[in-house]
Amino acid sequence: MLIEVRGLKKYFPVRRGWSDVIRGRKQKFLKAVNDLNFTIEENEVFCLAGESGCGKSTTGRLLVRLLEPTEGQVLFEGRNIYDIPKKEFKEYRKKMQIIFQDPYESLNPRMTIYDLVEEPLRIHGVGSEEERFDMVYQALRDVGLEPPEDFMIRYPHQLSGGQRQRVAIARALILNPKFVVADEPVSMLDVSIRAGILKLMLDLKEKYGLTYLFITHDLSVAYHMCDRLAVMYLGKIVEMGPADSVILDPRHPYTRALVEAVPKGEVEYRRRLKEVPIRGEVPSPIDLPSGCIFHPRCVEAFEPCDKEEPELVEVEKGRFVACHLYRGVLEAGPGR
Amino acid sequence: MSLSSGSSEHVLVVEGLKVVYETSFGVVDAASDVSFRVGRGEFFGLAGESGCGKSTVAYSLVKEVPPPGRIVGGRIYINGRDVVPLPDEEMRRIRWKEISVIPQAAMNALNPVYSIGDQIAEAILAHEDVSKDDALARAEELLDLVGVGRHRVKSYPHELSGGQRQRVMIAMALALNPPLVIADEPTTALDVVVQAQILNLFKELRSKFNMSLVFITHDLTTMFELVDRIAVMYAGRIVEIGPTDEIVEDPLHPYTELLVRAVPRIGVGEKGRFEYIPGSPPNLLEPPPGCRFHPRCPKRFEPCDKEEPQLVEVEKGRFVACHLYRGRTS
Numbered sequence: 001m002l003i004e005v006r007g008l009k010k011y012f013p014v015r016r017g018w019s020d021v022i023r024g025r026k027q028k029f030l031k032a033v034n035d036l037n038f039t040i041e042e043n044e045v046f047c048l049a050g051e052s053g054c055g056k057s058t059t060g061r062l063l064v065r066l067l068e069p070t071e072g073q074v075l076f077e078g079r080n081i082y083d084i085p086k087k088e089f090k091e092y093r094k095k096m097q098i099i100f101q102d103p104y105e106s107l108n109p110r111m112t113i114y115d116l117v118e119e120p121l122r123i124h125g126v127g128s129e130e131e132r133f134d135m136v137y138q139a140l141r142d143v144g145l146e147p148p149e150d151f152m153i154r155y156p157h158q159l160s161g162g163q164r165q166r167v168a169i170a171r172a173l174i175l176n177p178k179f180v181v182a183d184e185p186v187s188m189l190d191v192s193i194r195a196g197i198l199k200l201m202l203d204l205k206e207k208y209g210l211t212y213l214f215i216t217h218d219l220s221v222a223y224h225m226c227d228r229l230a231v232m233y234l235g236k237i238v239e240m241g242p243a244d245s246v247i248l249d250p251r252h253p254y255t256r257a258l259v260e261a262v263p264k265g266e267v268e269y270r271r272r273l274k275e276v277p278i279r280g281e282v283p284s285p286i287d288l289p290s291g292c293i294f295h296p297r298c299v300e301a302f303e304p305c306d307k308e309e310p311e312l313v314e315v316e317k318g319r320f321v322a323c324h325l326y327r328g329v330l331e332a333g334p335g336r
Numbered sequence: 337m338s339l340s341s342g343s344s345e346h347v348l349v350v351e352g353l354k355v356v357y358e359t360s361f362g363v364v365d366a367a368s369d370v371s372f373r374v375g376r377g378e379f380f381g382l383a384g385e386s387g388c389g390k391s392t393v394a395y396s397l398v399k400e401v402p403p404p405g406r407i408v409g410g411r412i413y414i415n416g417r418d419v420v421p422l423p424d425e426e427m428r429r430i431r432w433k434e435i436s437v438i439p440q441a442a443m444n445a446l447n448p449v450y451s452i453g454d455q456i457a458e459a460i461l462a463h464e465d466v467s468k469d470d471a472l473a474r475a476e477e478l479l480d481l482v483g484v485g486r487h488r489v490k491s492y493p494h495e496l497s498g499g500q501r502q503r504v505m506i507a508m509a510l511a512l513n514p515p516l517v518i519a520d521e522p523t524t525a526l527d528v529v530v531q532a533q534i535l536n537l538f539k540e541l542r543s544k545f546n547m548s549l550v551f552i553t554h555d556l557t558t559m560f561e562l563v564d565r566i567a568v569m570y571a572g573r574i575v576e577i578g579p580t581d582e583i584v585e586d587p588l589h590p591y592t593e594l595l596v597r598a599v600p601r602i603g604v605g606e607k608g609r610f611e612y613i614p615g616s617p618p619n620l621l622e623p624p625p626g627c628r629f630h631p632r633c634p635k636r637f638e639p640c641d642k643e644e645p646q647l648v649e650v651e652k653g654r655f656v657a658c659h660l661y662r663g664r665t666s
Contacts, residue, residue, distance in 0.1 A: 051527040052527055160616040190554060190617075192616075193613075194600075195598045195612035196612035199612065217527065220600045223600070224605075225608070247602055264561075265557040265584065266560070267584055270580065272539075276529055281500075
């Protein structure tokens with residue numbers, strides 16, 4: 001086990017207007033991440049999937065400590081990363097890196113590709129100038145930007161979207177991290193380019209023994225890319241398990257709706273409507289529903305759902321679901 | 337006049353459309369030789385990756401190519417009338433009434449300071465000589481029609497979700513009952529559940545009004561679930577046109593074939609095996625000679641880097657622009 005997440009919460013205070021203060025209204029919070037518990041194994045691709053606003057990106061930022069949590073712990077190799085003093089954390093930063101969604105915005109347009117990829121080495125004082133050159137050269141080859149000397153002297157705007165994302169990957173990997181968070185790394189890219197980046201990420205994972213937290217809204221990509229998958233809804237994990245079994249045989253009513261809704265290129269839908277088993281729209285993350293957060297939209301909601309909050313429990317080996325439908329089939333206690 | 341122009345079964349006929357962007361770096365040949373037709377009640381898809389010219393074609397149809405873009409050749413028949421030579425004033429009368437567009441990221445195109453009812457009514461008043469009350473009544477009907485509900489007529493855009501705002505934009509496009517709607521990536525920015533609902537809405541509108549749709553997207557899986565026929569574009573050219581079922585089962589052009597395979601689909605293919613097209617699309621300021629796909633094509637042979645292939649019908653209803661199919665005309 002490389003990473004253990006325990007009771008992780010991130011609440012963002014909602015801005016109060018003067019009238020709220022005068023009327024003595026209580027400070028409200030947007031519960032972006034609301035009590036997450038999961039582990040990531042070494043050399044695994046662990047996926048967080050869900051719709052926009054479900055808290056998957058916030059979780060990714062928390063796991064590499066770009067954000068401090070409201071509550072909870074993230075144990076990296078057994079040590080809580082939030083307890084590490086800022087100075088010492090710089091060493092840890094080398095081991096955990098993040099790749100962002102938009103390669104058009106995450107690279108400084110005034111820096112050459114060489115400077116961009118070399119920058120992390122300089123910041124961390126790694127190697128001599130010559131050694132750094134060799135490392136950048138190797139990193140560019142690793143990500144398929146060949147011949148490297150051609151790319152080193154270029155600027156981001158001279159590269160295509162796919163090539164820029166390769167630069168972002170080279171930058172993330174040059175410090176030899178153990179753990180990489182990839183936040184929607186291909187969603188801005190064209191289909192023909194996308195698969196190349198995903199394949200590259202898997203190849204590099206094998207070559208360097210990396211562990212990924214892969215964040216995506218696209219279950220088709222999750223299915224092909226990930227070992228295990230956690231589906232998030234309004235800051236909580238509603239279902240977790242091996243990616244293929246969760247997607248091919250979803251248990252939580254929300255996961256079922258999500259999987260049903262994913263376009264799979266089924267031509268028979270041209271002549272009929274696609275009935276997605278879900279009601280209404282995502283409620284405000286500020287005033288969360290009582291009981292199960294999904295109950296107002298759930299087509300299978302019954303008596304306890306608006307009162308009690310279901311725990312994430314293991315209903316079958318490796319399969320965790322937070323839903324009252326599975327109360328009776330509890331096998332192995334709370335899923336922590 | 338050509339056989340196509342006057343026919344009543346086609347709501348849209350495009351012949352040899354050519355659009356260029358005159359930039360300070362040179363002339364970009366954004367779309368050339370684009371020809372296709374859309375029948376009444378037909379859903380037609382324009383597929384391709386960014387920069388392939390699909391949006392350029394979409395906006396050309398209503399003669400709203402953003403500058404420095406210009407239509408420099410071809411004909412666009414809307415309900416049998418060629419609109420390319422029409423003056424702006426006349427084109428304005430056709431837009432909304434005969435053809436309307438749902439632009440990309442449309443849900444962010446609403447004006448934040450007017451209620452959605454007012455915005456729909458304004459579109460109606462700009463084109464029809466009716467009273468404000470009649471226009472508002474029509475706006476309420478439209479909001480019911482697209483599933484937002486008439487009770488929302490006084491709501492402001494920020495009070496609606498992204499999916500609802502997209503429905504409002506669809507309502508607006510339908511304000512004057514056009515027989516043909518162009519939708520540019522109408523579901524791309526939406527979550528999958530809402531996406532599925534919007535696709536359902538289009539299908540319902542067809543069964544109610546026999547509406548025709550030109551649906552533009554890079555997302556093939558969505559396209560396969562909606563449209564009857566697909567045109568695949570690459571680097572400003574249509575490389576293949578055919579019925580959806582046949583494009584899915586048996587794509588003819590090597591680009592279509594690779595593109596279809598590159599789309600990750602749940603339960604299809606071996607997990608973790610990604611197929612992709614090496615290289616990237618060409619710079620349209622300096623397109624490659626011959627077939628524009630030849631530098632990335634695994635099946636290229638002798639003529640491909642010299643002659644540009646024409647789009648020809650190789651089987652009934654199946655058009656492809658590729659030298660592999662030379663001599664195979666139906």
